[in-house]
Amino acid sequence: MTSTLPSSLPSRATAPEAGPSPVSLRIRERLDAAGVAYLANDNISDHLAPGEMEQLEIEVAGKVRELLRSLVIDIDNDHNTEETAERVARMYLHEVFKGRYHQQPKIASFPNVKKLDEIYTVGPISVRSACSHHLVPILGNCWIGIKPGDRVIGLSKFSRVADWVFSRPHIQEEAVMILADEIERLCEPQGLAILVKAQHYCMKWRGVKEPQTTMVNSVVRGDFRHDPSLKAEFFELVKQQESLY
Numbered sequence: 001m002t003s004t005l006p007s008s009l010p011s012r013a014t015a016p017e018a019g020p021s022p023v024s025l026r027i028r029e030r031l032d033a034a035g036v037a038y039l040a041n042d043n044i045s046d047h048l049a050p051g052e053m054e055q056l057e058i059e060v061a062g063k064v065r066e067l068l069r070s071l072v073i074d075i076d077n078d079h080n081t082e083e084t085a086e087r088v089a090r091m092y093l094h095e096v097f098k099g100r101y102h103q104q105p106k107i108a109s110f111p112n113v114k115k116l117d118e119i120y121t122v123g124p125i126s127v128r129s130a131c132s133h134h135l136v137p138i139l140g141n142c143w144i145g146i147k148p149g150d151r152v153i154g155l156s157k158f159s160r161v162a163d164w165v166f167s168r169p170h171i172q173e174e175a176v177m178i179l180a181d182e183i184e185r186l187c188e189p190q191g192l193a194i195l196v197k198a199q200h201y202c203m204k205w206r207g208v209k210e211p212q213t214t215m216v217n218s219v220v221r222g223d224f225r226h227d228p229s230l231k232a233e234f235f236e237l238v239k240q241q242e243s244l245y
């Protein structure tokens with residue numbers, strides 16, 4: 001390894017006594033070398049080597065432990081926070097941010113043999129995310145409208161892909177765009193519309209403390225974008241679905 005590094009690097013960069021580098025550093029260096037983005041709402045699962053998730057879990061738990069110490073919490077004597085660091089590490093890597101580290105769930109698409117071209121909507125699909133700014137929850141519902149193209153996917157698969165996309169730190173506007181990209185990739189619809197209505201805990205729990213405020217945003221593509229009557233039909237169907245709850 002040492003011989004491949006440019007001689008201009010300070011010697012401490014290669015010093016063996018520095019010990020093995022943190023796994024997150026190795027992964028970041030690998031991503032940088034490949035020119036791959038690793039923003040908060042990017043998925044990096046293709047760039048993780050076997051065993052690295054376990055190593056990440058240990059590294060993150062160590063950092064959370066330090067965070068708790070910096071918050072002047074006596075984790076050595078407080079039975080409630082004794083294993084909080086390990087729980088938080090598992091929660092981030094395998095639950096609330098799993099959409100960054102885990103592969104997309106396997107979703108099979110089928111040929112649209114009957115040439116279905118009537119629009120349909122699926123929802124409400126519950127979505128859970130966290131804001132990139134404070135890492136506090138964003139909880140809401142999502143409706144997806146499809147005008148089928150050459151491929152179709154099962155209804156439950158929309159929930160699976162939405163869960164995977166939203167389980168990352170996000171801002172809501174980007175989450176909706178990324179979900180639209182993934183659905184287009186999966187079933188190439190003639191038209192796609194997505195509406196998300198969510199509550200942001202960074203407005204409810206902290207900051208302005210506005211418990212009633214929700215954020216609604218949508219994306220329309222293909223025929224939903226070009227045909228205003230189709231777009232209106234989507235929002236009408238969503239309104240009907242919403243009134244059922």
Ligand SMILES: [Zn+2]
Pocket residue numbers: 131132133134135136202
């Ligand atoms: Zn926030």
